[in-house]
Amino acid sequence: MRSMVRAAALRGLESLVDRLGGDGAELLRRFRVPRGALDAEDAVIPSVTAGRLLETAAAELGCPDLGLRLAEQQNADVLGPLAVAIENSQTMGDALDCASRFLFVHSPALTVTLVPDPQGIPGVRGLRYGSTEPVPLPPQAIDLGLGLLHRIITLLYGGRYGLHSVHLPHAPLAPVSRYTEFFGADVRFGRDAAVLRLPAAFVDTPLQGGNEMLRAIAVEFLEGHFPEPGRLVAPRVRAALSQSLGSAQVRVDAVARLLQLNPRTLQRYLAAEGTTFEAVLDDVRRQTAHRLIIHTDLPFSQVAAMLGFAEQSGLTRAVRRWYGRPPREVRRRGDARLGTT
Known part of the structure; x- marks a missing residue:
């Protein structure tokens, strides 16, 4: 990382x-x-x-x-x-x-x-x-x-x-x-x-001009808005997306509210962990798509909705990007290895 x-x-x-x-x-x-x-x-x-x-x-x-x-x-x-x-x-x-x-x-x-x-x-x-x-x-x-x-x-x-x-x-x-x-x-x-x-x-050595109240406010802000070292944000974002995918808006500000973080702070700490909100969302969608396409007979329109896509065409484009073939062919082949590619 x-x-x-x-x-x-x-x-x-x-x-x-x-x-x-x-x-x-x-x-x-x-x-x-x-x-x-x-x-x-x-x-x-x-x-x-x-x-x-x-x-x-x-x-x-x-x-x-x-x-x-x-x-x-x-x-x-x-x-x-x-x-x-x-x-x-x-x-x-x-x-x-x-x-x-x-x-x-x-x-x-x-x-x-x-x-x-x-x-x-x-x-x-x-x-x-x-x-x-x-x-x-x-x-x-x-x-x-x-x-x-x-x-x-x-x-x-x-x-x-x-x-x-x-x-x-x-x-x-x-x-x-x-x-x-x-x-x-x-x-x-x-x-x-x-x-x-x-x-x-x-x-x-005492410092001149310091304002203890301002310092307390700044420290409280730092404690409340920035995760401590080693407390990774990406797994928390992944968990929040897995729970809300298809039932809530998959937007960074919505997930940030769930995690009680400022959206910019959330993005900054995902970047510090070598990823982005979009990358985590894409991976959660890919894993969920694999499960729904391979292991269920749900219509692709319903799968698209459960992944948070506005239209079925969004699912088709994403599956082609992930696996190099359309959803129907992925389901027909039933290739379990696709879930880890």
């Missing part, structure tokens, strides 16, 4: 590519990223596509610090609803806890975790940025992700926050001075993970 990320993670890339002498719109088209997706709140793209976009742009434009450049022009807004909860936290620890707990809203594959200092120095903690995927994040994606994390913390803190040093798992993509200038601290390469090394007391 492909992991997904909100397209907003690359917000600003198109204009950055243009400023560097490339064609940002053409680059996005090449990777089949819909026009306007980077500025949309609900658009998602495969994580691997995001990584390849960054690597390709950096290579073609001769811009090895592309990830850092993109991080420089982004802020917490690219995180969508999670940004409201983070920016209205009472302390830096609350903000980091919120980011760690709900980063899956931005991408189920990404993680931000407070860890012991990788160098074992007392009074120092590590803030680790990584992925749950078996394949490591591409270097440009790591530079962008850790760079954005550093920038968000700097903006929340109001300036330098006592960063001791930075660990990166890859070799320097640009001159080391570019990294130290960006982070304002020593940067060490070829380490086990991407980590910001922070003072342990940093988590107790």
Whole structure:
């Protein structure tokens, strides 16, 4: 199953590519990223596509610090609803806890975790940025992700926050001075993970201007509208469709209401699971059609109605697409293997 990320993670890339002498719109088209997706709140793209976009742009434009450049022009807004909860936290620890707990809203594959200092120095903690995927994040994606994390913390803190040093798992993509200038601290390469090394007391730092009520509303929204990691939506959609097929409208908004989700949220999480509402519906119809055509003598007009097709012609087209032959021939052959094709 492909992991997904909100397209907003690359917000600003198109204009950055243009400023560097490339064609940002053409680059996005090449990777089949819909026009306007980077500025949309609900658009998602495969994580691997995001990584390849960054690597390709950096290579073609001769811009090895592309990830850092993109991080420089982004802020917490690219995180969508999670940004409201983070920016209205009472302390830096609350903000980091919120980011760690709900980063899956931005991408189920990404993680931000407070860890012991990788160098074992007392009074120092590590803030680790990584992925749950078996394949490591591409270097440009790591530079962008850790760079954005550093920038968000700097903006929340109001300036330098006592960063001791930075660990990166890859070799320097640009001159080391570019990294130290960006982070304002020593940067060490070829380490086990991407980590910001922070003072342990940093988590107790109060944040100015936070609104506890807004944070509570944002957290309640995140808890109520976004499934937790590992809680798959596709099986719930399949079950809802199996129960309502033929007796209720097979529309995404109707199923979303049954599952107490916003339709856009439902679509986003199906995309994060590598599928779509239409694909799940089509598969449920295919399985149900197989059972009704092979194991009953119901008229095809009734089968069509039970599958939610407005007309029998819709059933005929679908069966031809699934099995390469019309319903009547499928029934005549009675090929049980068709149910698993």
